[in-house]
Amino acid sequence: MERIRIRVDVDVQRARRAARRLATDLGLDRNGAEMVVLAVSELGTNLIRYARGGEITLSTMQDERGARVLVESRDDGPGIADVDQAMANGSSTGGGLGGGLGAVRRLMDEFAIVSDASGTRVRACKWVRKSERGCGHT
Amino acid sequence: MARVPIIKVGETLIATVQDELRDSDALTLQTELSAAVERTGARGVLLDLSAVETVDSFLGRLLGEVAASTRLLGAVTVITGIQPAVAITLVELGLELKGVRTALNPEKGMALLRRLQRLQRLQGEENARLLPARAGSRNGRNDGRR
Numbered sequence: 001m002e003r004i005r006i007r008v009d010v011d012v013q014r015a016r017r018a019a020r021r022l023a024t025d026l027g028l029d030r031n032g033a034e035m036v037v038l039a040v041s042e043l044g045t046n047l048i049r050y051a052r053g054g055e056i057t058l059s060t061m062q063d064e065r066g067a068r069v070l071v072e073s074r075d076d077g078p079g080i081a082d083v084d085q086a087m088a089n090g091s092s093t094g095g096g097l098g099g100g101l102g103a104v105r106r107l108m109d110e111f112a113i114v115s116d117a118s119g120t121r122v123r124a125c126k127w128v129r130k131s132e133r134g135c136g137h138t
Numbered sequence: 139m140a141r142v143p144i145i146k147v148g149e150t151l152i153a154t155v156q157d158e159l160r161d162s163d164a165l166t167l168q169t170e171l172s173a174a175v176e177r178t179g180a181r182g183v184l185l186d187l188s189a190v191e192t193v194d195s196f197l198g199r200l201l202g203e204v205a206a207s208t209r210l211l212g213a214v215t216v217i218t219g220i221q222p223a224v225a226i227t228l229v230e231l232g233l234e235l236k237g238v239r240t241a242l243n244p245e246k247g248m249a250l251l252r253r254l255q256r257l258q259r260l261q262g263e264e265n266a267r268l269l270p271a272r273a274g275s276r277n278g279r280n281d282g283r284r
Protein backbone atom coordinates (compact mmCIF):
# COMPACT_ATOMS: atom_id res chain seq x y z
CA MET A 1 0.00 0.00 0.00
CA GLU A 2 1.22 3.46 -0.85
CA ARG A 3 0.05 6.68 0.78
CA ILE A 4 0.88 9.91 -0.99
CA ARG A 5 0.25 13.31 0.50
CA ILE A 6 -0.91 15.74 -2.13
CA ARG A 7 -0.13 19.44 -1.69
CA VAL A 8 1.39 20.67 -4.95
CA ASP A 9 1.46 19.51 -8.55
CA VAL A 10 4.74 17.62 -8.12
CA ASP A 11 2.90 15.37 -5.65
CA VAL A 12 0.34 14.52 -8.31
CA GLN A 13 3.17 13.62 -10.64
CA ARG A 14 4.60 11.29 -7.98
CA ALA A 15 1.20 9.70 -7.46
CA ARG A 16 0.84 9.14 -11.19
CA ARG A 17 4.20 7.38 -11.35
CA ALA A 18 3.37 5.21 -8.37
CA ALA A 19 0.00 4.29 -9.91
CA ARG A 20 1.61 3.37 -13.23
CA ARG A 21 4.13 1.14 -11.48
CA LEU A 22 1.53 -0.56 -9.31
CA ALA A 23 -0.94 -1.16 -12.14
CA THR A 24 1.72 -2.49 -14.48
CA ASP A 25 3.22 -4.78 -11.84
CA LEU A 26 -0.23 -6.20 -11.16
CA GLY A 27 -0.63 -7.10 -14.82
CA LEU A 28 -2.82 -4.38 -16.29
CA ASP A 29 -1.97 -3.68 -19.92
CA ARG A 30 -0.74 -0.29 -21.08
CA ASN A 31 -4.19 1.14 -21.73
CA GLY A 32 -5.64 -0.17 -18.49
CA ALA A 33 -2.70 1.20 -16.51
CA GLU A 34 -3.04 4.63 -18.14
CA MET A 35 -6.70 4.71 -17.16
CA VAL A 36 -5.72 4.22 -13.51
CA VAL A 37 -3.00 6.87 -13.90
CA LEU A 38 -5.47 9.33 -15.36
CA ALA A 39 -7.97 8.69 -12.55
CA VAL A 40 -5.21 9.40 -10.01
CA SER A 41 -4.29 12.57 -11.89
CA GLU A 42 -7.87 13.88 -11.84
CA LEU A 43 -8.40 13.09 -8.17
CA GLY A 44 -5.03 14.56 -7.19
CA THR A 45 -5.66 17.77 -9.12
CA ASN A 46 -9.02 18.15 -7.39
CA LEU A 47 -7.35 17.73 -3.99
CA ILE A 48 -5.09 20.69 -4.71
CA ARG A 49 -7.69 22.80 -6.42
CA TYR A 50 -10.68 22.33 -4.13
CA ALA A 51 -9.55 20.90 -0.80
CA ARG A 52 -6.20 22.54 -0.07
CA GLY A 53 -4.60 19.14 -0.35
CA GLY A 54 -5.27 15.62 0.85
CA GLU A 55 -4.09 12.10 0.45
CA ILE A 56 -4.13 9.44 -2.24
CA THR A 57 -3.81 5.82 -1.26
CA LEU A 58 -2.90 3.20 -3.82
CA SER A 59 -3.14 -0.49 -3.15
CA THR A 60 -3.69 -3.80 -4.86
CA MET A 61 -5.77 -6.81 -3.90
CA GLN A 62 -5.50 -10.35 -5.11
CA ASP A 63 -7.76 -13.18 -4.08
CA GLU A 64 -9.74 -16.01 -5.66
CA ARG A 65 -11.84 -13.43 -7.51
CA GLY A 66 -8.83 -11.89 -9.21
CA ALA A 67 -6.58 -8.85 -8.98
CA ARG A 68 -7.50 -5.19 -8.83
CA VAL A 69 -5.93 -1.80 -8.16
CA LEU A 70 -7.61 0.39 -5.58
CA VAL A 71 -7.37 4.15 -5.67
CA GLU A 72 -8.58 6.15 -2.74
CA SER A 73 -8.60 9.90 -2.34
CA ARG A 74 -9.46 11.65 0.90
CA ASP A 75 -9.38 15.18 2.17
CA ASP A 76 -10.87 17.32 4.91
CA GLY A 77 -11.77 20.15 2.59
CA PRO A 78 -15.15 21.86 2.25
CA GLY A 79 -16.87 18.93 0.55
CA ILE A 80 -19.08 18.94 -2.53
CA ALA A 81 -22.48 20.51 -1.98
CA ASP A 82 -24.24 18.59 -4.73
CA VAL A 83 -22.34 15.48 -5.78
CA ASP A 84 -24.81 14.49 -8.50
CA GLN A 85 -24.51 17.86 -10.13
CA ALA A 86 -20.72 17.88 -9.84
CA MET A 87 -20.65 14.46 -11.51
CA ALA A 88 -23.20 15.36 -14.15
CA ASN A 89 -21.70 18.41 -15.79
CA GLY A 90 -18.23 18.89 -14.41
CA SER A 91 -19.34 22.27 -13.11
CA SER A 92 -16.80 25.08 -12.65
CA THR A 93 -14.19 24.58 -15.32
CA GLY A 94 -16.67 23.14 -17.81
CA GLY A 95 -15.88 21.24 -20.98
CA GLY A 96 -15.80 17.50 -21.44
CA LEU A 97 -18.33 14.81 -20.65
CA GLY A 98 -18.65 15.60 -16.96
CA GLY A 99 -15.13 16.75 -16.16
CA GLY A 100 -12.64 14.91 -14.04
CA LEU A 101 -14.93 13.01 -11.67
CA GLY A 102 -17.10 11.75 -14.50
CA ALA A 103 -13.97 10.52 -16.24
CA VAL A 104 -12.78 8.73 -13.11
CA ARG A 105 -16.11 6.91 -12.96
CA ARG A 106 -15.87 5.88 -16.61
CA LEU A 107 -12.19 4.91 -16.46
CA MET A 108 -12.48 2.72 -13.37
CA ASP A 109 -14.65 -0.40 -12.95
CA GLU A 110 -16.09 0.65 -9.64
CA PHE A 111 -16.54 4.13 -8.22
CA ALA A 112 -17.91 5.52 -4.96
CA ILE A 113 -17.89 9.04 -3.59
CA VAL A 114 -18.86 10.29 -0.16
CA SER A 115 -18.76 14.00 0.55
CA ASP A 116 -19.97 16.26 3.32
CA ALA A 117 -18.86 19.40 5.13
CA SER A 118 -16.01 17.50 6.77
CA GLY A 119 -14.44 16.41 3.50
CA THR A 120 -14.55 14.19 0.45
CA ARG A 121 -13.63 10.57 -0.02
CA VAL A 122 -13.49 8.78 -3.34
CA ARG A 123 -12.88 5.07 -3.75
CA ALA A 124 -12.41 3.40 -7.08
CA CYS A 125 -10.90 0.23 -8.39
CA LYS A 126 -9.92 -1.40 -11.61
CA TRP A 127 -9.86 -5.14 -12.20
CA VAL A 128 -7.15 -6.78 -14.24
CA ARG A 129 -9.93 -8.85 -15.79
CA LYS A 130 -13.12 -6.87 -15.90
CA SER A 131 -15.71 -9.61 -15.28
CA GLU A 132 -15.78 -9.01 -11.52
CA ARG A 133 -17.88 -6.52 -9.62
CA GLY A 134 -17.23 -4.46 -6.50
CA CYS A 135 -13.88 -3.49 -5.03
CA GLY A 136 -13.89 -5.89 -2.08
CA HIS A 137 -12.82 -5.00 1.44
CA THR A 138 -9.54 -3.33 2.22
CA MET B 139 11.70 29.22 -17.36
CA ALA B 140 9.82 26.35 -18.90
CA ARG B 141 11.56 23.02 -19.10
CA VAL B 142 10.47 22.94 -22.71
CA PRO B 143 12.78 24.76 -25.12
CA ILE B 144 11.15 26.47 -28.09
CA ILE B 145 13.16 26.71 -31.30
CA LYS B 146 12.35 28.46 -34.55
CA VAL B 147 12.84 26.79 -37.92
CA GLY B 148 11.77 29.01 -40.80
CA GLU B 149 8.23 30.16 -40.06
CA THR B 150 7.61 27.40 -37.55
CA LEU B 151 8.17 27.17 -33.82
CA ILE B 152 9.04 23.71 -32.53
CA ALA B 153 8.57 22.69 -28.92
CA THR B 154 9.44 19.18 -27.84
CA VAL B 155 8.24 18.15 -24.42
CA GLN B 156 11.03 15.97 -23.01
CA ASP B 157 9.39 14.75 -19.85
CA GLU B 158 6.09 14.53 -18.01
CA LEU B 159 4.74 18.05 -17.59
CA ARG B 160 3.74 19.37 -14.22
CA ASP B 161 0.71 21.67 -14.37
CA SER B 162 2.94 24.67 -13.66
CA ASP B 163 5.30 23.69 -16.51
CA ALA B 164 2.35 23.37 -18.86
CA LEU B 165 1.13 26.84 -17.94
CA THR B 166 4.61 28.28 -18.50
CA LEU B 167 4.80 26.57 -21.88
CA GLN B 168 1.42 28.01 -22.85
CA THR B 169 2.52 31.56 -21.98
CA GLU B 170 5.91 31.24 -23.66
CA LEU B 171 4.47 29.75 -26.85
CA SER B 172 2.00 32.62 -27.27
CA ALA B 173 4.73 35.17 -26.55
CA ALA B 174 7.07 33.47 -29.03
CA VAL B 175 4.44 33.44 -31.78
CA GLU B 176 3.74 37.10 -31.19
CA ARG B 177 7.43 38.04 -31.08
CA THR B 178 8.57 36.06 -34.11
CA GLY B 179 5.44 36.24 -36.25
CA ALA B 180 5.65 32.47 -36.74
CA ARG B 181 2.91 30.94 -38.90
CA GLY B 182 3.03 27.47 -37.39
CA VAL B 183 3.66 25.69 -34.09
CA LEU B 184 4.70 22.07 -33.80
CA LEU B 185 4.24 20.66 -30.34
CA ASP B 186 5.68 17.18 -29.88
CA LEU B 187 4.23 15.17 -27.00
CA SER B 188 5.95 11.81 -27.66
CA ALA B 189 7.42 11.81 -24.14
CA VAL B 190 4.12 12.63 -22.45
CA GLU B 191 2.47 9.59 -20.93
CA THR B 192 -0.59 11.23 -19.42
CA VAL B 193 -2.85 13.96 -20.72
CA ASP B 194 -5.43 14.71 -18.03
CA SER B 195 -8.34 17.12 -18.23
CA PHE B 196 -6.11 20.03 -17.18
CA LEU B 197 -3.47 19.42 -19.84
CA GLY B 198 -6.07 18.45 -22.46
CA ARG B 199 -7.93 21.69 -21.98
CA LEU B 200 -4.69 23.65 -22.00
CA LEU B 201 -3.63 22.11 -25.32
CA GLY B 202 -6.95 23.21 -26.81
CA GLU B 203 -6.33 26.72 -25.48
CA VAL B 204 -2.82 26.80 -26.93
CA ALA B 205 -4.19 25.91 -30.36
CA ALA B 206 -6.95 28.52 -30.09
CA SER B 207 -4.73 31.36 -28.91
CA THR B 208 -1.97 30.75 -31.45
CA ARG B 209 -4.64 30.65 -34.15
CA LEU B 210 -5.75 34.14 -33.09
CA LEU B 211 -2.13 35.24 -33.49
CA GLY B 212 -2.03 33.81 -36.99
CA ALA B 213 -0.26 30.49 -36.38
CA VAL B 214 -1.56 26.96 -36.87
CA THR B 215 -0.71 24.46 -34.14
CA VAL B 216 -0.08 20.78 -34.87
CA ILE B 217 0.41 18.34 -32.00
CA THR B 218 2.45 15.23 -32.68
CA GLY B 219 3.38 11.99 -30.96
CA ILE B 220 0.21 11.37 -28.96
CA GLN B 221 0.55 7.81 -27.71
CA PRO B 222 -2.31 5.35 -28.30
CA ALA B 223 -3.02 5.00 -24.57
CA VAL B 224 -3.23 8.78 -24.31
CA ALA B 225 -5.60 8.96 -27.26
CA ILE B 226 -7.88 6.38 -25.62
CA THR B 227 -7.96 8.12 -22.25
CA LEU B 228 -8.66 11.44 -23.99
CA VAL B 229 -11.79 9.92 -25.47
CA GLU B 230 -12.83 8.71 -22.01
CA LEU B 231 -12.31 12.23 -20.74
CA GLY B 232 -14.52 13.57 -23.48
CA LEU B 233 -11.58 15.72 -24.50
CA GLU B 234 -10.80 14.53 -27.97
CA LEU B 235 -8.67 17.61 -28.58
CA LYS B 236 -11.41 19.06 -30.72
CA GLY B 237 -10.10 21.74 -33.01
CA VAL B 238 -6.52 20.58 -32.52
CA ARG B 239 -4.60 19.27 -35.53
CA THR B 240 -2.59 16.13 -34.82
CA ALA B 241 -0.02 14.06 -36.68
CA LEU B 242 1.74 10.79 -35.93
CA ASN B 243 5.27 12.15 -35.61
CA PRO B 244 7.18 15.43 -36.04
CA GLU B 245 8.05 14.65 -39.67
CA LYS B 246 4.40 14.16 -40.64
CA GLY B 247 3.56 17.15 -38.46
CA MET B 248 5.90 19.40 -40.46
CA ALA B 249 4.34 18.18 -43.70
CA LEU B 250 0.86 18.92 -42.36
CA LEU B 251 1.96 22.38 -41.23
CA ARG B 252 3.34 23.15 -44.67
CA ARG B 253 0.02 22.15 -46.26
CA LEU B 254 -1.99 24.17 -43.75
CA GLN B 255 0.23 27.21 -44.16
CA ARG B 256 -0.09 27.05 -47.95
CA LEU B 257 -3.87 26.91 -47.54
CA GLN B 258 -3.75 29.85 -45.16
CA ARG B 259 -1.72 31.91 -47.65
CA LEU B 260 -4.14 31.10 -50.47
CA GLN B 261 -7.04 32.13 -48.27
CA GLY B 262 -5.21 35.33 -47.39
CA GLU B 263 -4.75 36.16 -51.07
CA GLU B 264 -8.39 35.34 -51.77
CA ASN B 265 -9.50 37.69 -48.98
CA ALA B 266 -7.19 40.42 -50.20
CA ARG B 267 -8.74 40.05 -53.66
CA LEU B 268 -12.32 40.16 -52.37
CA LEU B 269 -12.12 42.73 -49.61
CA PRO B 270 -11.43 45.86 -51.70
CA ALA B 271 -14.40 44.95 -53.90
CA ARG B 272 -16.68 44.79 -50.86
CA ALA B 273 -15.26 48.01 -49.45
CA GLY B 274 -15.74 49.60 -52.85
CA SER B 275 -19.37 48.56 -53.22
CA ARG B 276 -20.11 50.04 -49.80
CA ASN B 277 -18.93 53.38 -51.16
CA GLY B 278 -21.08 53.04 -54.22
CA ARG B 279 -18.09 52.18 -56.41
CA ASN B 280 -18.35 48.67 -57.73
CA ASP B 281 -15.45 48.13 -60.07
CA GLY B 282 -13.69 45.62 -57.78
CA ARG B 283 -10.37 47.44 -58.11
CA ARG B 284 -8.36 49.48 -55.63
Ligand SMILES: Nc1ncnc2c1ncn2[C@@H]1O[C@H](COP(=O)(O)OP(=O)(O)O)[C@@H](O)[C@H]1O
Nearest residue numbers: 046050051079086090091092093099100101120
Ligand atom coordinates in the same frame (compact mmCIF):
# COMPACT_ATOMS: atom_id res chain seq x y z
N1 LIG C 1 -11.94 17.03 -3.33
C1 LIG C 1 -12.91 17.93 -3.59
N2 LIG C 1 -13.34 18.78 -2.61
C2 LIG C 1 -14.30 19.70 -2.86
N3 LIG C 1 -14.91 19.84 -4.05
C3 LIG C 1 -14.54 19.04 -5.07
C4 LIG C 1 -13.53 18.05 -4.89
N4 LIG C 1 -13.38 17.38 -6.06
C5 LIG C 1 -14.25 17.94 -6.92
N5 LIG C 1 -14.95 18.93 -6.33
C6 LIG C 1 -16.04 19.74 -6.94
O1 LIG C 1 -16.60 18.98 -7.97
C7 LIG C 1 -16.56 19.71 -9.20
C8 LIG C 1 -16.30 18.75 -10.36
O2 LIG C 1 -14.98 18.27 -10.34
P1 LIG C 1 -14.35 17.68 -11.65
O3 LIG C 1 -15.32 16.70 -12.22
O4 LIG C 1 -12.98 17.21 -11.34
O5 LIG C 1 -14.30 18.91 -12.69
P2 LIG C 1 -13.39 20.24 -12.60
O6 LIG C 1 -12.26 19.96 -11.65
O7 LIG C 1 -12.93 20.44 -14.00
O8 LIG C 1 -14.30 21.31 -12.13
C9 LIG C 1 -15.49 20.74 -9.00
O9 LIG C 1 -15.71 21.88 -9.78
C10 LIG C 1 -15.55 21.04 -7.52
O10 LIG C 1 -16.54 22.02 -7.31
Ligand SMILES: [Mg+2]
Nearest residue numbers: 042046100101
Ligand atom coordinates in the same frame (compact mmCIF):
# COMPACT_ATOMS: atom_id res chain seq x y z
MG1 LIG D 1 -11.08 18.18 -11.68
